[in-house]
Amino acid sequence: MEDLKATPLREHHEGLKALMAPFGGWLMPIQYAGILAEHKWCREKAALFDICHMGEFLFQGDIVADGLDSVFTFSVQTIPVGRSRYGFLLNERGGVIDDLIVFRLAEDQVMIVVNAATIDNDFAVIRSRLKEGANLTDISERTGKLDLQGPLAREVLVEHFGPEIGTIPFFKFIKTSILGVEALVSRTGYTGELGYEIFIPAHKVVELWEHLLKDPRVAPAGLGARDLLRLEVGYSLYGSDLDENTTPLAAGLASFVNLDKEFVGKKALLEEQQRGAERVKVAFKVNSRRSPRHHYEIWQEDAAVGTVTSGAFSPMLGCGIGLGFVKPGASALGTKISIRHERVEMEAEVVELPFFTGGSLRA
Amino acid sequence: MSMYFTKEHEWVKIDGNQATVGISAHAAHELGDITFVELPQVGKTVKQFDTLAGIESVKAASDIYAPVSGKVVAVNNKLEDAPELVNESAEEDGWICRLEVANAGDVSALMDAAAYAEYLKGLE
Numbered sequence: 001m002e003d004l005k006a007t008p009l010r011e012h013h014e015g016l017k018a019l020m021a022p023f024g025g026w027l028m029p030i031q032y033a034g035i036l037a038e039h040k041w042c043r044e045k046a047a048l049f050d051i052c053h054m055g056e057f058l059f060q061g062d063i064v065a066d067g068l069d070s071v072f073t074f075s076v077q078t079i080p081v082g083r084s085r086y087g088f089l090l091n092e093r094g095g096v097i098d099d100l101i102v103f104r105l106a107e108d109q110v111m112i113v114v115n116a117a118t119i120d121n122d123f124a125v126i127r128s129r130l131k132e133g134a135n136l137t138d139i140s141e142r143t144g145k146l147d148l149q150g151p152l153a154r155e156v157l158v159e160h161f162g163p164e165i166g167t168i169p170f171f172k173f174i175k176t177s178i179l180g181v182e183a184l185v186s187r188t189g190y191t192g193e194l195g196y197e198i199f200i201p202a203h204k205v206v207e208l209w210e211h212l213l214k215d216p217r218v219a220p221a222g223l224g225a226r227d228l229l230r231l232e233v234g235y236s237l238y239g240s241d242l243d244e245n246t247t248p249l250a251a252g253l254a255s256f257v258n259l260d261k262e263f264v265g266k267k268a269l270l271e272e273q274q275r276g277a278e279r280v281k282v283a284f285k286v287n288s289r290r291s292p293r294h295h296y297e298i299w300q301e302d303a304a305v306g307t308v309t310s311g312a313f314s315p316m317l318g319c320g321i322g323l324g325f326v327k328p329g330a331s332a333l334g335t336k337i338s339i340r341h342e343r344v345e346m347e348a349e350v351v352e353l354p355f356f357t358g359g360s361l362r363a
Numbered sequence: 364m365s366m367y368f369t370k371e372h373e374w375v376k377i378d379g380n381q382a383t384v385g386i387s388a389h390a391a392h393e394l395g396d397i398t399f400v401e402l403p404q405v406g407k408t409v410k411q412f413d414t415l416a417g418i419e420s421v422k423a424a425s426d427i428y429a430p431v432s433g434k435v436v437a438v439n440n441k442l443e444d445a446p447e448l449v450n451e452s453a454e455e456d457g458w459i460c461r462l463e464v465a466n467a468g469d470v471s472a473l474m475d476a477a478a479y480a481e482y483l484k485g486l487e
Contacts, residue, residue, distance in 0.1 A: 035421040036396040036447075224395075224421060289399040289446070291419050313398035313421065344417070344424065 007052035008144065008205045016220060024117030024239070026053040029222040036315055038225035042191055043316065043359070046150035047221035048212050051197070052205060055119035055140040057112040057126065066134040068110070071126055071264070072102065073248060073257040079104040083172050084186060087256040088248050089114075089122060090265030094272060095244040096251070098122050099236065101188065103173060111139075111184070111199075115238045129264065144205030149195030149229075151360040152217045157185070157196060160211070165196070170362055179207055190226060192233030192359035228312050231321065233361075234283055234353030240294055241281070241309045241323050247272055250325065252281040252353075279306060279325040283355065284337060284348040286320030289313055292348070296341040298324050305330040308339060316356040320346060366454075367430065367473035369412075370482065374454055375430035377470060382431050382462040386418065389483055391453035394420035397446045402438040403460055409433065411469045416459055418449070431469035433462035 004027040013020060018029035029050060031038060041047050063069050069077045074087035081104050089097045098118045103111040114122045123138050130136060148157060158166040161178050165185055168174055173186035181204050189195035200208055212218050227237065236242045236251060247265075248257050249272055259266065286292060292311030297304050306326030314321045322339070330337060335350040364378045372390035376383045391397065401417035409415050409429040416427040438460045442448060449457035474482055 031395065034396050036398075228421070289419075290401075291398060291421075291424065293424065313419070341424075343414070 005053070007050055008202055009050045009052065009209055012206065012209060013050065013220075018220075018222060023223055024053060024115065026116055028053060029220070031222040031224045032220050035222070035224040035228060038219065038221035039228050039315055041219045042150045042193060042221055042225060042229055044151065046148055046152040046156050046215075046218045047191075047225065048209070048218050049147040049149065049221055049223075049226055050205075050209070051145040051147050052202070053116035054145055055114040055116060055122065055138070056143045056145075056199065057114070057123060058137045058139045059110045059112065059130075060135040060137075061108055063108070063110070065131070067130045068134070070262045071129045072100070073263055073265070074102075075258060075261050076102055076104070076110060079110075081106055082174070084188060085171075088253075089125060090248075090263065090269075091244055092265060092268065093245075094247040094249070094265040094268030096238070096242045096246055096248060097125055097244060099238050099242055103184070103186065105184075113145075117239060142202050144200050144202040144208075146198045146200070146205065146208055146212070147189055147191075147195060148198065148212065148218070149189045149191040149221075150193050151363065153193070153195045154363075156212070156215055156217050160215070161185075168196075179204055179211065189361075190235060191229040192235075192354065192356060192361050193229070194360040194363045227310075228314075231310050231312050231323070232314050232316055232354070232356040233359060234323070234355060236323070237310060246325070247277070249273065250277040250280055277328065280328050280331045282306070282324055282326050282331050282335075282337075282350045283353045284322055284324070284339075285317065285351050285355065286322070286339065286346045286348045288319065288346060290320045290344070290346045292320055292322035292324075292339045292346065293341070296322075296339050296344075298326055298330070299338045299340055300326075300330045300335065305337070311339075314355060316358070320348070321355045322348070365470070366476055367470050368476070368479035368482075369428065369430050369473055371428050373427060373430045375470075375473065377431075377464065377467075380464045380467075381436075382433060382464050383458050384415065384427075384430055384460055384462060385458045386427060386449065386453055387479070388453040391449050391457070394418065394422060394425065396421045397449045400442040400446045400449065400459060402440070402442065403435045405435050405438060407435045408465075409435070409462070411466075411472065418446075427459065429462070430473060431462060432465040434465070435460050436463050437461040 311322030
């Protein structure tokens with residue numbers, strides 16, 4: 001078995017009797033009390049996630065002159081200081097090397113937050129696209145990250161760490177003092193709820209985790225609940241719904257691509273736009289409690305038309321939900337499809353995203 | 364009434380010619396939160412160890428095999444809206460169906476509770 005990395009909280013997860021499993025090269029908590037209980041806690045209260053496995057890079061320099069502005073599908077130079085932006089790092093074919101968020105820390109400083117499994121490759125690719133000698137540092141090791149997500153997340157953080165956190169609008173962040181050190185608190189997340197991502201020096205993660213868990217409104221949640229929460233609001237998971245052979249256009253994520261600027265992969269996207277995508281993303285609802293799963297087939301009448309990339313039983317909707325890719329003819333809203341795997345067959349219908357709209361995200 | 368288990372973690376309670384079937388508490392725990400139970404058709408006949416029903420959890424989809432041969436005479440309809448009963452009470456309220464036993468000798472291929480407990484130890 002490959003060597004798995006562990007976050008500073010590994011022993012704490014084991015102490016909480018978490019089920020631990022490999023994820024993106026890391027040994028991570030999948031569940032504590034149970035996926036459905038943790039999902040419910042996040043939708044109703046405030047769930048705490050250990051996200052220390054994700055990667056962070058720090059860029060220091062002239063964003064335009066050093067070439068950073070043409071690395072991603074969006075402009076970095078136009079992000080106001082104190083704001084963040086979501087988008088993609090693409091290959092020459094327009095395929096997604098990673099989806100990521102860029103935080104504009106200062107006029108000449110940004111933090112790039114990437115997925116755990118892709119840290120090393122992302123760093124090499126970004127570096128190769130910058131001017132020689134540009135200042136890009138992988139700060140993943142020394143950076144801890146905890147997410148507090150749920151309708152009570154704001155009142156919890158304000159009570160513990162001061163009123164300034166309560167003023168952060170969606171997709172903005174502040175630097176503030178938490179437990180005596182400087183932390184970056186961002187109003188972003190992966191759950192569809194009001195929530196925050198807290199970046200703090202790795203050596204303070206255990207203290208922050210223990211501090212927040214003493215609050216009765218806060219409970220730990222694992223990657224199982226996180227996956228269900230993100231699917232209910234239709235967010236893509238890199239490695240399942242996005243990969244190097246999938247373009248953001250096919251994945252229905254064109255709004256995070258700025259075709260008015262230069263970036264690697266743009267030529268391929270323009271060509272794809274011209275000839276039309278060969279497969280497109282669909283969201284679908286199953287007419288029972290059955291769960292579609294990754295790799296199940298999507299059929300329309302008597303023809304296989306695509307593949308499921310993510311699926312689950314949605315507690316909020318009370319039925320199975322999923323994401324997948326199909327031939328363009330099967331993607332219109334309302335299209336009746338069936339999901340098949342071995343002896344299992346479930347009837348489904350193509351629907352709009354998000355599946356679940358009742359979250360506190362913008363509260 | 365005697366209770367037996369299969370290597371695939373089904374249980375069966377035999378009472379005369381009636382057999383009540385479910386999945387073991389161990390299996391329910393391993394599956395995690397159960398979100399769907401595919402109940403068999405009443406009247407369906409199955410041979411021992413054939414696919415009888417299906418069960419889905421937040422983690423996986425699995426088949427449930429018939430611990431004995433027989434005909435399905437009843438199903439636990441409560442599971443349609445409350446599959447979590449299998450997590451809460453796998454070996455009582457979370458029963459899946461009742462079979463009319465075709466061959467009383469089938470139980471010789473099953474484990475009793477003590478043998479199943481030993482079997483679980485071997486899986487650890």
